[in-house]
Amino acid sequence: MVLDPAETKEMVARYPERRSVVLPLLWRAQERIGYISDEAIGEVAAAAGVPASEVSSVVTFYTMFRREKPPARRLQVCRSLSCAMAGADELVAALREMPGCGEKFSVETVECLAACDRAIAGIYNEGLVGPLNLAGSAKLVRDGGAAGAAAPAGSSGAGAPLEGGGRP
Amino acid sequence: MIMRLLTDGIGEVDLRDIGTYRARGGYRAVENALRRMSPKEVADEVSAANLRGRGGAGFPAGRKWSFLPGDGRPRYLCVNGDESEPGSFNNRMLVEDNPHLLVEGVICSSYAIGCSFAVIYLRGEFYEGAAIMGRALEQAAEAGYVGEHILGSDYSLRIVVHRGAGAYICGEESALLESIEGKRGHPRVKPPFPAVAGLYASPTVVNTVETLCCVPSIVNNGGAWFAGIGSPKSPGTKICSISGHVRRPGNYELVMGTPLRELVEEHAGGIRDGHRLKMILPAGASSAAMTPDQLDTPLDFDAMAAAGSLLGSAGLIVCDETTCAVKVALLGESFYAHESCGKCTPCREGTKWVEKVLARLEGGQGRPEDVDLLKSLVGEIGGGKCLCPLGDFAVTYLGSALKLFEDEFVAHAHGRTCSERLQARPTASVATGEVLSA
Incomplete structure (x- = not known):
């Protein structure tokens, strides 16, 4: 059993129609075991009242759902315009040269994270990080934990005058 | 010109805390709407404000609301917080740093259109934003602004946060509805438009985060007041996200019609040292490039369109001469x-x-x-x-x-x-x- 039945019941009740619970339950399953297993697909399908094949097609449509357990440390680097202009390609290439890449940690690219003011932006496990530089991100994937090494995201208002709505 | 209508207090105080938000006049719009105005009066003020959709198309929100047929089916409000256009990051700031303003906008707008179930759809990558929004909704429910019989009235509203999972296309309103219905984010054939057959084939309004965040100030100050700010045909403010080769990338809330030059040269600090402007993509990756000779274009929907490009959601990507x-x-x-x-x-x-x-x-x-x-x-x-x-x-x-x-x-x-x-x-x-x- 991947999902907690009581919690599932409560989540289904939040929506006027059952099938809306597909994405929330898939997220819940991924939070619990790190990925979407066949068992999880079956449980979500039963709870949402849709065929398992349909849940499976939903899982493969959305890029954030994984069908395999990821490494403990995952860094996703934005490759869209502003981050590319700040050198995202070179950063990714350099990180992928590091020993342990693909086994102990993974370095992936993602599309725009809506954090262009922090280019190069990224997601480390489940938190927004940036601006990333090589030293900070290398420490992050090698040692994990201290996201501070790569300049933490924190409140987006923190980087005055970056996001404060234009304080002088 | 900077005018902090939606960003007031951001970076200075913790607006995530409902006490702080209320101490600055927050949730006054909910009280004004539910205690002193009929739903139609709220909708009329939004129409009078000529509030145009901040998601990109600039369609007047009041008109969008007026398309809902009154045939007895339940009505829904879906908030588009799928912000994914490369270059745009203003909705993320509102969600993370001023969540109660969005909640308040959702309550007032839901009341206006007669909806008792609203969905705040946030892109999956907004891990922190979803948690912040969830806490804001809990605080709002505890304070009696969300739930059954809000402020002792007959009006009840449930709001859920619904997370996407990585798909730019879900920012398209009909794909967003599919996603809320637990499906792949494929756009629907239109018509019928969401106003007629949206979520669960019921009449539905889809508005973006920034649009709904404008509603509380319209309720408090009146549509005529809002209509008097900035460009007559694009009133209000617009939070412009600017990034790329500028000295101070970030979000700047400007009166609509502020010249592009003021944003680039004053607020964003101009092009990085030793370089010069080559082009600007004013509405992110999907907009026609603008060149230095167009810097005097006013930042509003019509002027940007007349200049051959787009205001869109105002995610401006600035490129200097080194850019290919x-x-x-x-x-x-x-x-x-x-x-x-x-x-x-x-x-x-x-x-x-x-x-x-x-x-x-x-x-x-x-x-x-x-x-x-x-x-x-x-x-x-x-x-x-x-x-x-x-x-x-x-x-x-x-x-x-x-x-x-x-x-x-x-x-x-x-x-x-x-x-x-x-x-x-x-x-x-x-x-x-x-x-x-x-």
């Missing part, structure tokens, strides 16, 4: 090729063909006929050939760049690349051997 126009096209096209949902052939196939041609141009393997090939592909993919605008978006910048910077494309088509120019950019990621080998 072909490389920008490739980066944009790779994005669209990746994000195409695959439903319509011109978009699904075309974005990948364009990406392939641009990749060989960029890589120095261009062919002389490639420039004409790209021009024809722009026409084959764009021009409303797909069910949603993604197909058009995918070739808008390219079409403009082929006109403005044709010489660069021609040079690439003859085997010359600009990559050495791009090497000149200041990357913070300077390799240090010890880090790599450790």
